[in-house]
Amino acid sequence: xxxxxxxxxxxxxxxxxxxxxxxxxxxxxxxxxxxxxxxxxxxxxxxxxxxxxx
Numbered sequence: 001x002x003x004x005x006x007x008x009x010x011x012x013x014x015x016x017x018x019x020x021x022x023x024x025x026x027x028x029x030x031x032x033x034x035x036x037x038x039x040x041x042x043x044x045x046x047x048x049x050x051x052x053x054x
Contacts, residue, residue, distance in 0.1 A: 014052040017045060024049040 001007070007018035016024075019035070023046060026033040035046040 016049075016052060020045055020049050024052070 001022060002018050004018050007021045011018060011021045019042075023033055023035060027049065037043050037046060
C-alpha cells in the first residue's frame with residue numbers, strides 16, 4: 001500500500017503520502033484507524049490529513 005503508484009499519483013498534487021491518502025479516506029468513510037509509528041516525522045504526517053480535499 002505504501003508504494004502504490006495510484007495513491008502516489010493522487011497524493012502528489014497535495015504533497016501527501018500514500019499512507020496519508022488512506023488515512024484520509026478511512027476518516028471520510030467514518031472508519032476508525034489507529035496509525036502506529038515510533039518516528040516523529042511519521043506521527044506528524046499521520047496527524048496532518050485534514051488540510052486537503054481528496
